[in-house]
Amino acid sequence: MKHPHANAQRRTSWPVACHRAFLSAAIAATLAGATFSAYALPASGADPSASPGGADPGSSGGYADFDRSMLSGAGQNTTDLSRFEHGNPVLPGEYNSDVYLNGVWVGRRAVRFVAPSANANALPCLDRKMLDQFGLHPKMADDVAKRMDDPSACVSIGELIPDAKMTFDMTQLRLDVSVPQAYLGLMPRGYVSPEYWDAGVPAGLLNYNFNSFHSSSQGTSQTSSYLGVNTGVNIGLWHLREQGTMTWTSASSNSPSRSHWQNIQTYLQRDLPSLRSVLTVGDSYTDGTVFDSFGIRGVQLATDDRMLPQSMQGYAPMIRGIANTNALVSVRQNGVQIYQTTVAPGPFVINDLYPTGFGGNLDVTVTEADGHSTVFVVPYASVAQLLRPGITRYDVSIGQLRVASIKDQPGVAQATVQHGFNNLLTGYAGIVGSQGYGAALIGAAIDTHYGALALDVTQAQAHIPGYSTQSGQSVRITYSKVIPSTQTNFSVAAYRYSTGGYLSLTDAEQARDYARHGLDAFGTTLTPTVNTIDGVPVSSVLTPAQQAALSGSTFNAGSLLTITGVQRQRSSFTLSMSQPLGDNGGSIYANASVRDYWNRSNTDTQFQLGYSNHIRRLSYNVSAQRSVDATGRYDNQVFVNFTLPLGSTTHAPTMTLNLSHDEQTGSQEQAMVNGTLGADNQFNYGATASHSSGGDTGSNSSTAGSLSAGYRSPFAVFNATYGKGSGYSQASLGVSGSVVAHPGGITFGQPISDTVGIVYVPGAAGARVNSSGGVKIDRFGYAIVPYLTPYALNSVQVDPKGLPMDVQLDATSAQVAPYAGAVVMMKFKTQNGRTVLIRSQLDNGDALPFGAEVFNEKNVVLGVVGQASQILVRGVDPTGKLSVRWHDDDGEAQSCSFYYELPPPSKDKSAKALQQITATCTRSNAVAQATRSGS
Numbered sequence: 001m002k003h004p005h006a007n008a009q010r011r012t013s014w015p016v017a018c019h020r021a022f023l024s025a026a027i028a029a030t031l032a033g034a035t036f037s038a039y040a041l042p043a044s045g046a047d048p049s050a051s052p053g054g055a056d057p058g059s060s061g062g063y064a065d066f067d068r069s070m071l072s073g074a075g076q077n078t079t080d081l082s083r084f085e086h087g088n089p090v091l092p093g094e095y096n097s098d099v100y101l102n103g104v105w106v107g108r109r110a111v112r113f114v115a116p117s118a119n120a121n122a123l124p125c126l127d128r129k130m131l132d133q134f135g136l137h138p139k140m141a142d143d144v145a146k147r148m149d150d151p152s153a154c155v156s157i158g159e160l161i162p163d164a165k166m167t168f169d170m171t172q173l174r175l176d177v178s179v180p181q182a183y184l185g186l187m188p189r190g191y192v193s194p195e196y197w198d199a200g201v202p203a204g205l206l207n208y209n210f211n212s213f214h215s216s217s218q219g220t221s222q223t224s225s226y227l228g229v230n231t232g233v234n235i236g237l238w239h240l241r242e243q244g245t246m247t248w249t250s251a252s253s254n255s256p257s258r259s260h261w262q263n264i265q266t267y268l269q270r271d272l273p274s275l276r277s278v279l280t281v282g283d284s285y286t287d288g289t290v291f292d293s294f295g296i297r298g299v300q301l302a303t304d305d306r307m308l309p310q311s312m313q314g315y316a317p318m319i320r321g322i323a324n325t326n327a328l329v330s331v332r333q334n335g336v337q338i339y340q341t342t343v344a345p346g347p348f349v350i351n352d353l354y355p356t357g358f359g360g361n362l363d364v365t366v367t368e369a370d371g372h373s374t375v376f377v378v379p380y381a382s383v384a385q386l387l388r389p390g391i392t393r394y395d396v397s398i399g400q401l402r403v404a405s406i407k408d409q410p411g412v413a414q415a416t417v418q419h420g421f422n423n424l425l426t427g428y429a430g431i432v433g434s435q436g437y438g439a440a441l442i443g444a445a446i447d448t449h450y451g452a453l454a455l456d457v458t459q460a461q462a463h464i465p466g467y468s469t470q471s472g473q474s475v476r477i478t479y480s481k482v483i484p485s486t487q488t489n490f491s492v493a494a495y496r497y498s499t500g501g502y503l504s505l506t507d508a509e510q511a512r513d514y515a516r517h518g519l520d521a522f523g524t525t526l527t528p529t530v531n532t533i534d535g536v537p538v539s540s541v542l543t544p545a546q547q548a549a550l551s552g553s554t555f556n557a558g559s560l561l562t563i564t565g566v567q568r569q570r571s572s573f574t575l576s577m578s579q580p581l582g583d584n585g586g587s588i589y590a591n592a593s594v595r596d597y598w599n600r601s602n603t604d605t606q607f608q609l610g611y612s613n614h615i616r617r618l619s620y621n622v623s624a625q626r627s628v629d630a631t632g633r634y635d636n637q638v639f640v641n642f643t644l645p646l647g648s649t650t651h652a653p654t655m656t657l658n659l660s661h662d663e664q665t666g667s668q669e670q671a672m673v674n675g676t677l678g679a680d681n682q683f684n685y686g687a688t689a690s691h692s693s694g695g696d697t698g699s700n701s702s703t704a705g706s707l708s709a710g711y712r713s714p715f716a717v718f719n720a721t722y723g724k725g726s727g728y729s730q731a732s733l734g735v736s737g738s739v740v741a742h743p744g745g746i747t748f749g750q751p752i753s754d755t756v757g758i759v760y761v762p763g764a765a766g767a768r769v770n771s772s773g774g775v776k777i778d779r780f781g782y783a784i785v786p787y788l789t790p791y792a793l794n795s796v797q798v799d800p801k802g803l804p805m806d807v808q809l810d811a812t813s814a815q816v817a818p819y820a821g822a823v824v825m826m827k828f829k830t831q832n833g834r835t836v837l838i839r840s841q842l843d844n845g846d847a848l849p850f851g852a853e854v855f856n857e858k859n860v861v862l863g864v865v866g867q868a869s870q871i872l873v874r875g876v877d878p879t880g881k882l883s884v885r886w887h888d889d890d891g892e893a894q895s896c897s898f899y900y901e902l903p904p905p906s907k908d909k910s911a912k913a914l915q916q917i918t919a920t921c922t923r924s925n926a927v928a929q930a931t932r933s934g935s
Helices: 014-032 128-134 142-148 505-516 544-551 925-934
Strands: 093-101 104-114 165-169 174-178 203-217 220-235 238-251 258-272 277-285 295-303 319-323 327-333 336-343 346-350 362-367 373-378 392-401 411-420 425-434 437-448 451-462 470-483 488-498 569-580 587-597 603-615 618-628 634-645 654-662 666-677 683-693 702-712 717-725 728-742 745-749 756-760 782-785 794-799 807-809 813-816 823-827 830-832 834-842 853-855 861-864 870-876 879-887 893-901 915-923
Touching: 093 128, 104 128, 295 411, 319 327, 319 362, 319 373, 327 346, 336 346, 392 505, 425 505, 437 505, 451 505, 728 756, 728 782, 728 823, 745 782, 756 794, 813 823, 830 870, 834 893, 861 870, 870 879
Parallel strands: 093 174, 756 823, 834 915
Antiparallel strands: 093 104, 165 174, 203 220, 203 728, 220 238, 238 258, 258 277, 277 295, 295 392, 319 346, 327 336, 327 362, 362 373, 392 411, 411 425, 425 437, 437 451, 451 470, 470 488, 488 569, 569 587, 587 603, 603 618, 618 634, 634 654, 654 666, 666 683, 683 702, 702 717, 717 728, 728 745, 756 782, 794 813, 807 830, 834 870, 853 861, 853 879, 879 893, 893 915
16 A cells, blocks of 8 residues: 555646746835835745735735835736735645654645635645554544545644644745644554555566676686575565676686576565564574574575564663653754653653664753753663563574585574663573474573673584584673763674584584594594685695695695585674774774684684774775684785865765775785766766785786776666786776566666665656656656655655646655555656746737736646746647736736647757747737727
């Protein structure tokens, strides 16, 4: 079911748009030299009681008397100013407006306006869809309920909710709705009811990424090509997906070309909104919050937090307090205000804070109506295991373990659950079982003044063929804290200790797989089977001396080698932290990882330390890093980076200088210039020059240079590079994009995410889709919106700039809340008709009254008379009759009319050119005779 406000946004008919433009000009021209008396002019459409006509000076009705003598020329006698004498006029009709509820934007929608009397401003009418959008469900009297269901009736919000009102700003097309806090529902921010989620249309999807790389070195050349594809079919809420890759390799020698297709995953998926869950059949991955994540081929039922409003995703504490009056509640974090609302007297609860990082205490201020303030602090820090109070997350999976390194993949089943009990405590538990393996976990996460802490214990038991039963425990502690006084951020700090008999699921099944194939499950075994270490070619990670040491004999390049055996981890520690150093002192950061094993003597220690700052426009970063490769060999690297914009314009390029040194490759200096071009930054370019020398490999110094260019078209993304160095050259070409088959045809677009939209705007080829960079409507009227956020309102806007003059959009934006994986269709109505500028005059040669309304034969307002008696009308037929109506100085209705015939559109002229004609507007005989006799 589509969201009720989809395809109904910013819809202002041409007559209304004309009125807005020309009447604003009329007011400006009048005020430029007019004397007037104004008494408490009301806001447009503010109140039914504010209807003009008969309002006394000083009353809420308001009145303004304009002096025509201050206007120049014919405007003194011909300008119709009667409509401006009672404030800014709002004519009856439908206006697509930005709607604000208590100052918060809730969307754009078509709002109907009805005038309570002939001379009164039109007032906004309420309907049931608007009540749903506002989250309001007031009790209605029977007569009001009947009027709500009558499309011709008009119900004001004040009839339903005391002290509620709507105020319309015509110049901004903004409707402000004011409702007392006590009548508002308790729905969290960003909530969209599941009944409004859009399942989309039947569709087929293809997302592709192709790259071809050619290199030449020392008389040999090789071309490697890659194609990655994600395909899918949508039928209702069922989504079928497949991901795969194809690789090609060809060399200049006589060696044959090789190609290989690999299926990565295939699955069928369906949303279950009533359970806030997703059912997946096929290949998927388990939630890694409780147990370590692993791949499974089978059936999985798991909650999807994306179905929660964005203000309920992640962890943030619930704030409770008491207000003595209608009070203003504001919440600050690290000195920045992140939330504000008004609450009624009595207890209040705030449970829809957006997650704001891993922590930082919340300062809550309650300001009463008399100005008295109360301040209190709510501690806040978060770890991945923490959930908001009342939120439950679960994952139930059963199928076959999917790990590429395990030849005989066993069956597996897992169930986990997490629940947020209150601000302080989240509990979680899980069980997992496979062939010869079982484990159970229980844990809790708490949020305290001293940070967020999670502690869990896992008991596991494994049976390895040929070995005694392996049984042990693993304890994990996770900590997160932001220290407000110093702004020190411990974003992740985790420690795990496992006893000698403990094995994780994947380690246990890997060990069982080794044992079943006659290999040492826990030791280091050298076998002449393959020439890789963990999938990496031996020659690329080991020196000849290391290869000889590992094999126990002189390494023969033709022999084959592999290292097997599960490394049983004893303990691990990871840390990620950052520390700002004052306003201009920059910041430092550190990431560290330390691991040791029961069946290995050495310890893996890796770290990264860095400092970043800027001097005016020059940014710089200094870092040191220690890493370890698959063979246990360490490499230390020092890196310095400078970045400087080469100008202050939008497309000014950026220069980057990188200096690095490591033990294996030596020193390298690299200078780069990158930039973008085009209105949407659709073009990008880059040039790089580098110099390297030294290193353990003993390589001589070398220089290299490369060029790159890219273009993001509406239908695909293209990239190309070329480089040349000492003894080698390379070139590459890449293209990525998408193809979507839908009920309207086949549309090409940029690379897409899982959830996409199709915009249909007939006749609007070339119009830009503002919500996506570089996306334009194709010649069939379609465009792909590559990224949509599932289960939340997405606003998609079409820019009418550059459209043919004969095409008019009824709406320029739409809102939609799609299911995850859906392909939603957003149709924008267009009106096709000629646009004409008419240079007109009365039959006696006088100019037409400025501001007079122009009607067609169907009595539809097409525009108003502008300056110099010019009329701009859209959507007119090739031939027809137009009428002009106004009131004279005595308030008597006047009119004239004329016939027109437009020449056929010229094929030589652009459709964006404005057609111009002249016309004489003839008044009726009675009016013309009366005019002549009085002259």
